[in-house]
Ligand SMILES: O=C([O-])CC(=O)C(=O)O
């Protein structure tokens with residue numbers, strides 16, 4: 001038999017496409033979603049910050065969900081279409097496309113396909129287009145660029161393989177949180193401890209803010225006396241010349 005016609009045996013899902021992934025429990029995702037990306041990043045030891053060039057098309061938008069990873073060839077969104085087919089409600093599509101800025105890999109037609117499935121957000125290191133319609137749709141979209149240039153649907157890639165995206169390793173099923181400030185990745189098996197540490201950090205920051213309003217100073221409340229003295233600066237406010245600032249001893 002010539003290999004021109006596909007039989008059922010030849011039309012199978014290739015091994016670089018994984019459609020079933022482990023996800024964090026919904027209550028773990030909800031808990032992480034309560035905190036800002038910056039707070040989570042700090043709370044987990046300054047880890048997980050995705051490169052800052054990947055920004056929201058609507059600064060009011062934010063998301064939290066399970067990473068569903070996709071690798072497309074630059075200027076080609078075939079695998080993104082496949083990923084939308086297999087993604088589940090609450091997933092965040094992480095679309096690596098070679099950080100190629102000059103392509104609109106995603107737009108409002110695919111955006112509506114995502115919204116109809118309850119996909120939580122789309123994040124790509126490539127470009128997107130139809131930004132006004134996407135903003136109106138309300139789907140959180142974060143991208144490396146905006147570009148009107150169209151894409152082909154020709155090249156196979158990967159779905160749900162671990163990848164390095166925006167400088168961070170992302171495993172399928174990791175929790176991703178994005179807001180106006182950026183995107184942070186939380187390991188699925190660290191979700192509970194990171195939520196606890198984020199809550200603690202939030203509490204400490206709220207307490208600090210209240211103390212500033214009650215008259216506290218940055219040097220006192222951040223415990224900077226020793227740090228500044230070690231650098232040869234007095235922190236005794238009586239010694240401070242208003243013209244000079246904190247004087248050298
Ligand atoms: O057509 C595409 O491949 C991308 C796009 O503009 C859309 O989804 O609306």
Ligand SMILES: [Mg+2]
Pocket residue numbers: 107108109129130
């Ligand atoms: Mg379009």
